[in-house]
Amino acid sequence: MDYILLIIAFRFLQTNEQTKQHYPQWKGIFLKGFIAAWCFLVIQISFSSTEPILRWLAHSINLYLIYAAYNRDVFSPLKPYVYAFFPIIVINVLEDFTELVAPGFYDTWEKLFGTAAIFAWIWLVAQFIINRKQRKALEIERIKAAQQELQYKQSQKLKDELEIQVAERTAEITAQKEALELTLHELKAAQSQLIQSEKMASLGELTAGIAHEIQNPLNFVTNFSELNKELLEELKAELEKGDLEEIKLIVNDIEGNEAKITHHGKRADAIVKGMLQHSRSSSGIKEPTDINELADEYLRLSYHGLRAKDKSFNATMLTEYDESVGVINVVSQEIGRVILNLVNNAFYAVSEKKKQVEGLGNPELSEKYKPTVWLKTAKKENGIEIRVKDNGTGMPDSVKEKIFQPFFTTKPTGLGTGLGLSLSYDIVKVHGGELKVESRVGGTETADESWTEFVISIPEK
Structure with missing residues (x-):
């Protein structure tokens, strides 16, 4: 064992x-x-x-x-x-x-x-x-x-491999982030330049209209100054005669003329200031603004500007201003740009429609079509409304969906940057409002059936 x-x-x-x-x-x-x-x-x-x-x-x-x-x-x-x-x-x-x-x-x-x-x-x-x-x-x-x-x-081996991959991916993402930040910075700079270019382009369109508008008050100033000169000579003669009643009448006429000279001088000054404001960057400060006066001023400036560039252009301007709109707080320079953009587009649309109708070679149809732009203001329950309508070419739905996108334009190359409506949309949004469009496209042979209407809604604050 x-x-x-x-x-x-x-x-x-x-x-x-x-x-x-x-x-x-x-x-x-x-x-x-x-x-x-x-x-x-x-x-x-x-x-x-x-x-x-x-x-x-x-x-x-x-x-x-x-x-x-x-x-x-x-x-x-x-x-x-x-x-x-x-x-x-x-x-x-x-x-x-x-x-x-x-x-x-x-x-x-x-x-x-x-x-x-x-x-x-x-x-x-x-x-x-x-x-x-x-x-x-x-x-x-x-x-x-x-x-x-x-x-x-x-x-552990897999973890080490993943850590290496994460480090590589992080480095790649960091490099992409830096490249994107650089690209974004360059895009913002380019956007600022384009916006300024758009402002200067609209300023150029205003120049002719401003020249026409400023000529009227200057003519009045010149005319009343000449009248006052003649009245002063009459006053000297009456002083020698000692006719006090006639002297009082002449003095009253001179005072009236001076008041008119002052009025038209201020009018010319206001037009110049408006032009300078339009050329500068906006301060963004809201101030009491007479919307009816602002809309009427930019409507006439736009029309005379187009007339200066194209003597053959002619259109009817129909206005309907609601007196109850009164004065509201807005950035007048920016809202003026919006109205100017919309009115310019309206005049361009009726001008193009006129050319299309005339191109048909039908005198009767050409005579029938009357290029017209409507500008209307109205007081609403929560604010005001500005409508700009034209009987131009109209817009199909495919265009309406894109018109507020930056750089989208239906104008030929060189005639538009595609930023006007985009900037207008942003300006109205900043004011807490809304910019909408309605349009209808009719046949060229039925000239009165096409139209486009932009509606600006701004709350009263």
């Missing part, structure tokens, strides 16, 4: 992976011990006379293995087996020792030693089964741990 235990012990040590890994120098010893245990077993079977000596030799080796399992690191893997074999080894040693020193006592209690040996074997088998299950569980845990370690390494 002792040899069998030795064979199992040395065989286990020989095949144990932990022992091989940490103590490779012991592998030869384990193999020799395994072979020696088999040799002891063969010698005992072959030569029965050597059995006592070999038995005690085996007891010594087994006891040493018990000692080494708990005191030598190299034999530590034997602990589970030593724990299982310990009862059998102790019983065998006690049994042989008792038989050697007290044969009589041994003969009396021999059956007790046999019973104890049976229970020791039962203990051995149970420990082997338990140890086997534990080793399987440990092996499963080891495999799980190895898999988790592998997964951890793979996840």
Whole structure:
């Protein structure tokens, strides 16, 4: 029995992976011990006379293995087996020792030693089964741990790759952001230049109209100044005569003329100031403004400006101003630009329609078509409304959907920037209002059926 235990012990040590890994120098010893245990077993079977000596030799080796399992690191893997074999080894040693020193006592209690040996074997088998299950569980845990370690390494590798990709992507997005910011800055600068160009273009259109409008008050100033000169000569003559009644009448006439000179001088001054305001950037400050006066002024300026560029152009202007509109707080310079843009477009539309009708070669139809632009103001419950209507070419739905988009224009290249209506829409929105359009497209041969109407709604605040 002792040899069998030795064979199992040395065989286990020989095949144990932990022992091989940490103590490779012991592998030869384990193999020799395994072979020696088999040799002891063969010698005992072959030569029965050597059995006592070999038995005690085996007891010594087994006891040493018990000692080494708990005191030598190299034999530590034997602990589970030593724990299982310990009862059998102790019983065998006690049994042989008792038989050697007290044969009589041994003969009396021999059956007790046999019973104890049976229970020791039962203990051995149970420990082997338990140890086997534990080793399987440990092996499963080891495999799980190895898999988790592998997964951890793979996840770390993936994490490192993702971090590299994120860093690269972040650098790419940062570069794109910087490029977009630069592009946005350039676009804003270009937009500012285009807006200023649009303002200067509208200023150019106003110039001829302003020249015409300013000529009227200047003519009045000149005429009344000449009248006053003549009246002053008459006054001198009457002073010599001493006719006080006539002198009073002449003085009254001079005062009346001076009042008219002052009025028309202020009118000319207002026109010049309006032109200067139109050419400057808006201050954005709202001020009380007479909407009817503002609308009428820009209507006439637009018409005379177009007439100055095209002497053949002619159109009827019909106005309907609601006196209850009165004065409201708006940025007059900006609202004036809106009215000017809408009226300019209206005159352009009727001019184009006139050309289309005349192009048909039908004198009767040409005579029938009367280019007309309507300008109307009205007081509403929540504010005011300004309507600009024309009987020009009209707009299809596809055009109406786009007219407030920046840079969209139906005019030929060089005649429009496509910013007028877009800026007008933004200006009205800034005032908290709304700019809408309604239109109808009729046939060219039925000249009066096409029309377009823009409606400006501004809340009164």
